[in-house]
Amino acid sequence: MSKHAASAAELPGAYxxxxxxxxxxxxxxTAQKSRAALIFRLPDEQEDDWNQLLEEIAENDNVTLAYRDDGGVQIFWTVPKED
Structure with missing residues (x-):
């Protein structure tokens, strides 16, 4: 593998x-303290990537997504108590 190909393989993709x-x-x-974060898709980010990421976030237990009218997504989560 050439030096150029090796460095290209190390660069993260858009997703x-x-x-x-x-x-x-x-x-x-701030997000960790409030157990909430507000996220927005940037203009140069693909909508398919955005939707895939939101689906993966939503699959987690104790996580709630709230879709806002301004295009933002509010993420809320709870931390389960240890037994």
């Missing part, structure tokens, strides 16, 4: 970049 961006928002101290 991965979207996931990283949303993960940073969700993991921010």
């Amino acid at each position: 991965e970049r979207l996931g990283i961006r949303i993960q940073k928002i969700i993991n921010s101290p």
